Amino acid sequence: MTLTREAAIADFWTRVDSQEVSDPADLDAIWAALPTVGVDEILGDWKGGELPSGHRMDGLLASVNWHGKWFKSPYDVAPMVCRDADGNLYSNTEIGKGEASLWTVEFRGESTASMVYDGQPVIDHFKKVDDATLMGIMNGKTSLVRDKHFYFYLQREDG
Template structure:
């Protein structure tokens, strides 16, 4: 009998991203992945991707121009980077993003808002860091978590491979998990 080759986190994540993913399948992968410590998180910009699990936020960030996150150090994090139509990337203050509208505004409305990002941009942008990284135990594993300064949000990360993090947003009052991927 030939031993089966174990599916790597990279391959399993790719399979989840092809569609038909559920929160249960995403949790199963998240819980199998190793934690990544703050000291191991590569600094710089990380490109974000959504993992469609049927969450009310699914599609909203991408439609709005979400680029990803930027880690410049444990106390120096831009949790939300957006890109305008010209591709210029800039940090946004999360307090200025109406999260309560997620799932209530159709994606066409969100795309329309993105088209006026050049007008809205100055009101949304920030130069200040609005989050920090801390090692936190979550679901039985200690790993890097991004703690927002002014909102009840903690994003927890697990390592998929040397260039990929799998994240889940923990937002107070949110009943369903919101999963995302960051790539360097």
């Protein structure tokens, strides 16, 4: 299925709002229609959410009180920003197995901003939904389930 960018964005928001499990092929069609993004464009603080697809990680981020990601600079990245029992945000380096860095990485034939974890074989790739929203795909040896990726989104907090 090929989508126009406008149709992909509308479909993206429908899936974010519903939180129903999507067929990965439908999420891949949205991804394919979105533009790539540069590392400098995504610096800042982001709140995240899942795009459920039947992946084994669906629901796990909420169980660890995942809030989002902090991209302070290309080499100062907190991939697992969580809330503690008092509601304070912190970088959960135990779950993230360290922190991360931002690179431009080719994925599916396109070069786009990607977050490379320091302590595990995982890369999160990003594409632009709008100026304040990113779609993400988690990729790597430990995140693939029968060749299927984990899908998520980020919304800018620091406008």
